[in-house]
Amino acid sequence: MGYRPRLAKRMLFNRRGSLIGAVLAVTIGILVIHVNFVIFQGLYDAIVRDIGDYRTGDIIVTDEDSFITRSDLAVASWFERNPSVEAVAPRLSASAEINITKGGRLIEETRVPIVGVDPYRDIRASTVHETISEGSYVFARNSVVLGTNVARDLGGAAVGDSVKVMIVDRWGEEQVRRLVVSGIASSPGGQGFDYTVVMHIDTLRDMMAREGETGSFMVRMADEGQAAAVRDLFLRSFPNDDFVAETIEEASEEQLQGFRSGIAMINMIGYFGMMSSAFAIVTIQMMIVNGKTREIGILRALGARRRDVLVIFIMQGMLIGAIGAGVGTAAGLSYTFYAKETKMSFNNSLPLEVSYDWAKILQTALTSFALAVVASLYPSYRATKLVPVEAMRAV
Amino acid sequence: MLRARGVTKSYGQDETRVTALRGASFDIRRGEFVLIVGASGSGKTTLLNMIGLLSSPTSGRVIIEGVDTTRLGSSGLAAFRNRRLGFVAQFANLLVDLTILENVMLPRQIAGGGWARGDRPRRDALELLRSVGLEAQAAQRANKVSGGQAQRAAIARGLINRPSIVLADEPTGNLDSVSSESVVRLMKDTARRLNQTFVVVTHDREYFGEVDRVITVSDGRVYEEEDDPRVAAATATAATRKREVLP
Numbered sequence: 001m002g003y004r005p006r007l008a009k010r011m012l013f014n015r016r017g018s019l020i021g022a023v024l025a026v027t028i029g030i031l032v033i034h035v036n037f038v039i040f041q042g043l044y045d046a047i048v049r050d051i052g053d054y055r056t057g058d059i060i061v062t063d064e065d066s067f068i069t070r071s072d073l074a075v076a077s078w079f080e081r082n083p084s085v086e087a088v089a090p091r092l093s094a095s096a097e098i099n100i101t102k103g104g105r106l107i108e109e110t111r112v113p114i115v116g117v118d119p120y121r122d123i124r125a126s127t128v129h130e131t132i133s134e135g136s137y138v139f140a141r142n143s144v145v146l147g148t149n150v151a152r153d154l155g156g157a158a159v160g161d162s163v164k165v166m167i168v169d170r171w172g173e174e175q176v177r178r179l180v181v182s183g184i185a186s187s188p189g190g191q192g193f194d195y196t197v198v199m200h201i202d203t204l205r206d207m208m209a210r211e212g213e214t215g216s217f218m219v220r221m222a223d224e225g226q227a228a229a230v231r232d233l234f235l236r237s238f239p240n241d242d243f244v245a246e247t248i249e250e251a252s253e254e255q256l257q258g259f260r261s262g263i264a265m266i267n268m269i270g271y272f273g274m275m276s277s278a279f280a281i282v283t284i285q286m287m288i289v290n291g292k293t294r295e296i297g298i299l300r301a302l303g304a305r306r307r308d309v310l311v312i313f314i315m316q317g318m319l320i321g322a323i324g325a326g327v328g329t330a331a332g333l334s335y336t337f338y339a340k341e342t343k344m345s346f347n348n349s350l351p352l353e354v355s356y357d358w359a360k361i362l363q364t365a366l367t368s369f370a371l372a373v374v375a376s377l378y379p380s381y382r383a384t385k386l387v388p389v390e391a392m393r394a395v
Numbered sequence: 396m397l398r399a400r401g402v403t404k405s406y407g408q409d410e411t412r413v414t415a416l417r418g419a420s421f422d423i424r425r426g427e428f429v430l431i432v433g434a435s436g437s438g439k440t441t442l443l444n445m446i447g448l449l450s451s452p453t454s455g456r457v458i459i460e461g462v463d464t465t466r467l468g469s470s471g472l473a474a475f476r477n478r479r480l481g482f483v484a485q486f487a488n489l490l491v492d493l494t495i496l497e498n499v500m501l502p503r504q505i506a507g508g509g510w511a512r513g514d515r516p517r518r519d520a521l522e523l524l525r526s527v528g529l530e531a532q533a534a535q536r537a538n539k540v541s542g543g544q545a546q547r548a549a550i551a552r553g554l555i556n557r558p559s560i561v562l563a564d565e566p567t568g569n570l571d572s573v574s575s576e577s578v579v580r581l582m583k584d585t586a587r588r589l590n591q592t593f594v595v596v597t598h599d600r601e602y603f604g605e606v607d608r609v610i611t612v613s614d615g616r617v618y619e620e621e622d623d624p625r626v627a628a629a630t631a632t633a634a635t636r637k638r639e640v641l642p
Contacts (some may be wrong), residue, residue, distance in 0.1 A: 003497075010492035093553040298488045301449055302502045302552075303477020305470050389449040 026324020034332025042352030115205030189350025316378020410532030481553025
């Protein structure tokens with residue numbers, strides 16, 4: 001080892017307090033970024049996950065005219081021929097008035113969102129059925145699943161209760177059906193159908209007088225990376241239809257736009273935190289330079305050039321950056337691992353979608369390393385400005 | 396070997412201007428053991444800094460081995476100090492983060508090039524440490540040895556690049572009498588053995604006994620021993636003390 005790296009290392013490691021302080025500054029900067037990522041990106045991804053799982057799948061197909069008239073069998077068959085597609089489920093949406101008589105009292109709710117599903121296809125394409133906390137899904141045509149909040153608003157409707165559902169059909173006529181509550185849906189974080197009523201799609205079609213029509217198809221991909229390609233192929237295959245096919249990101253754009261801005265701001269705060277750690281490094285290195293004035297003078301007297309002194313202190317910055325980036329990344333990964341293994345949830349409800357974004361982890365580590373080196377430039381420059389004869393007086 | 400011509404050093408400007416050294420001119424020849432003596436604040440350390448190229452003169456020239464050092468830039472001066480000069484300071488000025496051996500090797504490693512590669516700096520440093528009686532302390536951290544041992548290590552460090560001149564600033568100033576005698580003996584032995592030029596600033600002239608020349612600095616002016624009657628008197632006193640200290 002040359003004398004410069006040796007001196008850089010020894011000067012730093014022999015001042016443990018300074019070393020620990022500088023490394024901690026970098027570590028905390030990185031940890032803040034990792035924690036932000038786990039929580040806010042995890043929350044974002046959890047919302048995207050739930051939107052996909054409950055409402056859109058990986059691709060959602062709608063029609064410019066609100067309803068798809070092509071048979072659901074034809075559309076589903078087209079998709080299911082593609083090996084990248086796992087499942088397809090038709091959906092139909094409306095709003096309804098719903099009432100129940102409990103203890104001789106009529107409880108009524110208006111404008112309740114209602115979703116019609118094909119239960120056998122839906123359980124393959126979505127995870128709504130997994131949110132049924134009591135009872136079962138809408139396998140029978142006269143059954144209905146109430147979202148937990150709807151059930152609460154209906155005075156605590158329970159499985160087996162009978163509810164009356166009124167929908168205005170396409171001709172403006174009120175259609176009323178009495179349906180049996182087969183299940184109550186409650187999703188973690190409330191992103192599922194907690195505020196919605198789910199019924200069999202054929203019953204809803206019948207009530208809406210839209211025989212054979214569908215509101216949307218949610219397509220679940222076996223290979224999510226192929227979503228855009230499959231969407232494009234689908235649109236090319238039905239050039240005469242007015243289909244609108246969007247990937248989950250496109251379909252949720254409006255919903256997620258604000259959230260993304262929030263994440264960007266939080267990340268910026270994280271990077272500001274990292275810059276604060278750079279200032280801490282400047283301060284600590286200035287302390288090291290001030291404490292090593294005599295040594296710098298000796299080195300210069302022995303013939304070290306200004307650039308040798310510069311290199312020694314920049315190497316210290318590199319050491320601080322490397323150790324800090326290593327420790328910070330290890331701490332951040334430990335936190336991420338903990339969050340993933342414990343299925344950490346946001347606000348004790350929505351389980352975070354924790355992932356390891358290796359590109360971002362590497363970028364964070366490299367950024368903090370670079371910041372540490374940049375932060376060492378000024379103290380290093382100051383060190384080179386010491387006049388040997390003056391520096392050697394500082395005994 | 397070394398020629399100082401009209402070397403003047405002033406600090407400050409106009410009314411606050413202080414002249415620490417006034418037109419110092421003298422020669423030092425190869426192999427000489429030269430003392431620079433004078434009262435505190437007389438300018439002797441300033442003179443040493445000038446000929447040690449640690450500080451540049453306000454006017455005048457310092458020529459070492461034919462090179463007019465006042466014409467050298469910062470990097471040139473650093474390289475010149477490294478290859479041609481050795482330093483021994485009052486407080487040894489070893490780097491406490493390094494071992495004794497690493498301290499001694501340091502000027503060689505700073506020099507770089509062929510003779511700094513491989514095992515050679517280490518072998519040469521160990522040889523020097525053996526010659527100053529510090530082989531056993533080679534692996535010790537510099538702040539773990541006594542003042543006398545540190546000063547011996549500093550002498551070894553000053554010799555590692557086989558410099559033209561070793562400059563020592565109060566090398567005994569921080570040592571007890573036993574260590575001082577030992578360090579002085581080492582310097583004089585080395586000077587004789589290697590025909591090494593030594594220029595030593597000291598208050599403790601009595602420890603040095605007979606030397607080749609004595610330069611006195613008084614109020615910023617430089618006198619050769621024979622020029623200055625005060626020096627002759629001091630030399631006589633020192634000779635008496637030397638007999639007391641070094642029988």
